[in-house]
Amino acid sequence: MIDPFDDNYFMKQAYQEAEKAFELGEVPVGAVVVANQRVIARAHNLTEQLNDVTAHAEMQAITAAAGFLGGKYLKGCTLYVTLEPCVMCGGALYWSQLDKIVFGARDEKRGASTVGNLYHPKSEVVHGIMESECQAIIQEFFRSKR
């Protein structure tokens, strides 16, 4: 049976968040947190608007999801993010203990994988979902800034 609520479905939700960031002049990265096939948190990069280097999509999604659940650990949840998490976000995802982390495009330069496997050993990691779209929106953003 086809599952309409698969990784592509939820990555598309994260991608829509990235589009909102793009419109605001923010590096277009979006994230959602999913529990029991429901989106419980959505966020996009806001480092410029908030004047805060810690305001990455993942950080805000983690905080919002924990607020929704009323507990700081995100066991049983999946985080979808359009770009590979950076070291800061990788470290935050470790603390969150998510069941699963799904990202779209790789970040060859600042991605967490450039320093090792930072995620919690219990977190399954999947990448490459909507990879070309997630990469294209970033490239388009930096092209428009030149």
Next chain:
Amino acid sequence: MIDPFDDNYFMKQAYQEAEKAFELGEVPVGAVVVANQRVIARAHNLTEQLNDVTAHAEMQAITAAAGFLGGKYLKGCTLYVTLEPCVMCGGALYWSQLDKIVFGARDEKRGASTVGNLYHPKSEVVHGIMESECQAIIQEFFRSKR
């Protein structure tokens, strides 16, 4: 000439923040951000109170300092923190581009140095200031929790 506003002076301010965390039942870690020999932000761990794994002392201090300065980069600033930053905080400190990072006790298990040098190449890093006090308060905390 003796400088009364040396690393020990400001680490003591960070330590007082750690003491506040201890009283709240939080893992006792405190931080301050200093610019031109003035404390512009102070924070302590609040992960339990805020139900948020990202609410480490350093993260809050970075956000508060950027808010005070009105710019997201902390060039010209020094961060004092009682315990070695974790990977998440190390990654955040990279983005912040501080002039200097000073920490007290090492965190052998989860410290940023366990995965490499995560800080910005322009950040000077000093450790071991008030090391025994910063370590003792953490040990006392975990002893009291047993």
